[in-house]
Amino acid sequence: MCDKELLVSYLYDELQGSERKVFQHHLASCRECQDEVQGLRATRAHLMSWAPPEPVLGLQVSDRDAGRRFRIPAAWGLAAAAALVLAAASAIANVEVRYADGGVTIRTGWAPEALPSGEAVSAAASREDLTAVQQRIRELEAELAARGAAPLTTTPAAFTDEASRSANSLTDAELLRRVRQWISESEKRQEQLFATRFVQGMRELQAAHSMDHVRLEQAINQHQGAWSDEVYRQREELKQVFRLVNAQQR
Amino acid sequence: MTTDEELVARARGGDLDSFNQLVLRWERPIYALAYRVIGREEDARDVAQETFLRAFRGLGGFKGEAKFSSWLYRITLNLCRDWIRRERRTPVAQAPEGVDLIELASESTPAESIEDLVSRKELGRAVAKAMSSLPDEQRTAIILKEYQGLTFQEIADLLNCPLSTVKTRLYQGLNVLRRQLEQAGVESTFGSERPRAVVRSFRSAQGD
Numbered sequence A: 001m002c003d004k005e006l007l008v009s010y011l012y013d014e015l016q017g018s019e020r021k022v023f024q025h026h027l028a029s030c031r032e033c034q035d036e037v038q039g040l041r042a043t044r045a046h047l048m049s050w051a052p053p054e055p056v057l058g059l060q061v062s063d064r065d066a067g068r069r070f071r072i073p074a075a076w077g078l079a080a081a082a083a084l085v086l087a088a089a090s091a092i093a094n095v096e097v098r099y100a101d102g103g104v105t106i107r108t109g110w111a112p113e114a115l116p117s118g119e120a121v122s123a124a125a126s127r128e129d130l131t132a133v134q135q136r137i138r139e140l141e142a143e144l145a146a147r148g149a150a151p152l153t154t155t156p157a158a159f160t161d162e163a164s165r166s167a168n169s170l171t172d173a174e175l176l177r178r179v180r181q182w183i184s185e186s187e188k189r190q191e192q193l194f195a196t197r198f199v200q201g202m203r204e205l206q207a208a209h210s211m212d213h214v215r216l217e218q219a220i221n222q223h224q225g226a227w228s229d230e231v232y233r234q235r236e237e238l239k240q241v242f243r244l245v246n247a248q249q250r
Numbered sequence B: 001m002t003t004d005e006e007l008v009a010r011a012r013g014g015d016l017d018s019f020n021q022l023v024l025r026w027e028r029p030i031y032a033l034a035y036r037v038i039g040r041e042e043d044a045r046d047v048a049q050e051t052f053l054r055a056f057r058g059l060g061g062f063k064g065e066a067k068f069s070s071w072l073y074r075i076t077l078n079l080c081r082d083w084i085r086r087e088r089r090t091p092v093a094q095a096p097e098g099v100d101l102i103e104l105a106s107e108s109t110p111a112e113s114i115e116d117l118v119s120r121k122e123l124g125r126a127v128a129k130a131m132s133s134l135p136d137e138q139r140t141a142i143i144l145k146e147y148q149g150l151t152f153q154e155i156a157d158l159l160n161c162p163l164s165t166v167k168t169r170l171y172q173g174l175n176v177l178r179r180q181l182e183q184a185g186v187e188s189t190f191g192s193e194r195p196r197a198v199v200r201s202f203r204s205a206q207g208d
Helices: A004-011 A017-029 A031-047 A074-093 A111-117 A123-147 A152-167 A172-187 A191-249 B004-012 B016-038 B041-057 B068-087 B101-107 B114-132 B136-147 B152-159 B163-183 B196-205
Strands: A096-098 A105-107
Touching: A004 A017, A004 A031, A004 B163, A017 A031, A031 B114, A031 B136, A031 B163, B004 B016, B004 B068, B016 B041, B016 B068, B016 B136, B041 B068, B068 B136, B068 B152, B114 B136, B114 B163, B136 B152, B136 B163, B152 B163
Parallel strands: none
Antiparallel strands: A096 A105
């Protein structure tokens, strides 16, 4: 009777000294085992054709994965998060558009929307709001055009009232209240997840913010240029009208 | 080169970089093991990731009585077992539909003709199919031996079973594979460089 355990060990070259000799001796005289060894060697060779796909792995364990040992203490995490929220809020508050002296003030208005959701601090949100700002600028331009030759000196004041009503609705106290509310809501979530997401969000925000700032500035310059040309043209037209009226009155 | 054991010791002291060196060293074997056991790329990736997370969290419980890799393999196999239970299905090796000759050509080395490459891919598919038909114990034993290169003793330790059981499972599994591959038209003569039968069947499938 053939010892299949020996055969398998022989097949994988795991037979030592005497065992190996014993099996080789048996193999020399056993046709069945010879066939089997040959057949299974071929099978083993075929098995090598089965390769797993080559994935992009790059697995890494990070601090946030580390569990309790490396976990950021909850209190510190929250304090840091609060500081980051305030930093984000002030950074956002800086995104405002001013026209002329005491003229139009436009805020992005996305701070009050972005904060309570907790996840909205992202590049997508800032792009949306840039679009909103551009939209508002277009509206103002349209309004200006619609008013046509109306006395220019009164127009900026009207715009200021309208625009700053919505923009100033977010007072510092309100902002703080919202931030506190948001933090208390977020406490219910996993602190770990919260902290990492936030840091990630902040990085994205900072990147998007500086980029949007540049684009916003470009947009403002463009519009301001167009606007002062328009003002100049209208002023010249008005002068012309006045001259005509004066000439007629004489 | 720094040994696994040295890296483990440093990682136990809280050095994340050392642990990530271990991850870099073992991610492919671990992924390959998971892929061959459960047969799905995405899930195998998840299993590999989870393996390292658990390993990291459980480093305190790793006393070094086994090799670090064996310990990892054990975690992976447990996760695979959970996966199979959860999915309640027999693992099926994922085989891509059809063979893209252009893709194949770009992979081909100058020494290997397209025909060889096609036959190797086809053969790989036949092997994956045959493997998926094996009972779990036999398949696991073969994967650990053939593809992970463990010794019989290591496999026995890993699977908590006697040495003779491991050998029996391997012997039975290999014989099933041999029969299945023969039925699939793969020549079993050792030394045949190219399984021509498979190439023929591939050509006829292409309407050649």
